[in-house]
Amino acid sequence: MVKGPSDISSGKNPFVVSKSSHIPGKAIVETPGLVFGDPSWPVRKAGMLMTLTESGIELASALGIELVVAHHPIADAANSGGVPLRNYLGLYRIAAIELHEAFHGLHPGIPYLHGHRAFRVDVAYGGVPGNILFVGKPLEDVNRLGDMVERLARFMNYEEEERLLDAERDIRRVRELWETSVAVRAKVLAGDPNSQVGTVLHIFPHTGFTVEHLERAKAEHPEATTVLATISRVPVDHALVAKARELGMHFVVGNSHAVELFENWLPLSYALRDLLPEVEYFVLRERVSATRLEDTGNESIRQYASQMADRYLLKKA
Ligand SMILES: [Fe+2]
Numbered sequence: 635m636v637k638g639p640s641d642i643s644s645g646k647n648p649f650v651v652s653k654s655s656h657i658p659g660k661a662i663v664e665t666p667g668l669v670f671g672d673p674s675w676p677v678r679k680a681g682m683l684m685t686l687t688e689s690g691i692e693l694a695s696a697l698g699i700e701l702v703v704a705h706h707p708i709a710d711a712a713n714s715g716g717v718p719l720r721n722y723l724g725l726y727r728i729a730a731i732e733l734h735e736a737f738h739g740l741h742p743g744i745p746y747l748h749g750h751r752a753f754r755v756d757v758a759y760g761g762v763p764g765n766i767l768f769v770g771k772p773l774e775d776v777n778r779l780g781d782m783v784e785r786l787a788r789f790m791n792y793e794e795e796e797r798l799l800d801a802e803r804d805i806r807r808v809r810e811l812w813e814t815s816v817a818v819r820a821k822v823l824a825g826d827p828n829s830q831v832g833t834v835l836h837i838f839p840h841t842g843f844t845v846e847h848l849e850r851a852k853a854e855h856p857e858a859t860t861v862l863a864t865i866s867r868v869p870v871d872h873a874l875v876a877k878a879r880e881l882g883m884h885f886v887v888g889n890s891h892a893v894e895l896f897e898n899w900l901p902l903s904y905a906l907r908d909l910l911p912e913v914e915y916f917v918l919r920e921r922v923s924a925t926r927l928e929d930t931g932n933e934s935i936r937q938y939a940s941q942m943a944d945r946y947l948l949k950k951a
């Protein structure tokens with residue numbers, strides 16, 4: 635963890651890394667540790683969240699939370715509703731800690747949830763930093779691709795998420811309403827649920843895993859039969875799926891980024907509770923739903939929006 639400004643500039647902490655797409659003005663430096671607040675501030679209530687947002691800050695404030703612990707790196711204004719962090723978090727007196735790459739790889743939970751045990755972990759496959767490849771053997775009770783999907787359904791509680799979404803559709807009287815965890819549940823893209831699971835190549839497409847990487851990984855592990863993509867995923871017509879088929883492999887998409895809270899932050903929350911039992915812990919879970927524009931809001935707010943658009947946004951002053 636970063637203990638002070640000198641740890642950020644010294645270049646000695648390998649987890650102080652710049653994340654950049656080289657879009658002017660949009661880079662961010664990860665600084666695992668206390669981002670805002672003073673080490674002397676008391677903490678009686680802590681809020682565990684994936685990404686700091688204005689909704690998270692507002693709920694934390696309403697609950698009297700004094701510290702938020704975010705997984706994803708915190709960028710000034712971007713993670714605080716467009717205003718400087720110091721103004722917003724300072725007003726509510728909420729301290730913030732971030733912990734991202736420095737946490738990754740500390741536990742084998744993500745392979746476990748997906749039904750395999752990794753015997754090889756490469757965090758820079760093909761020399762690409764952050765391009766993670768796990769190679770694993772299926773757990774004893776995971777024989778078919780369907781077992782993997784059903785296992786994730788149990789852990790991630792698909793049944794309850796679907797019922798919740800159905801209830802929301804009824805209450806809002808909108809049939810076309812989508813929610814992330816239901817929309818991107820695990821499924822088999824190549825092979826069928828009864829196909830055998832063999833050695834698993836577990837990849838994370840958003841970290842830069844390419845078709846060439848898949849060819850090489852299969853050459854290194856010829857016994858591998860299953861490609862598993864998690865956190866991010868690819869569509870069924872993607873080149874990685876085509877390559878997997880060509881190599882005679884099955885392809886499964888597992889958990890999406892939307893449930894990383896359960897994969898990574900629940901374990902950390904339990905660890906913190908053990909270390910600091912006097913603190914009360916809350917888990918701030920983001921749930922994103924989508925509706926068509928014409929189904930969004932009630933009649934009054936739709937009228938308001940269209941009037942504002944008509945009178946002010948579409949007319950010359
Ligand atoms: Fe993560």
Ligand SMILES: [Fe+2]
Nearest residue numbers: 705706891894
């Ligand atoms: Fe993440």
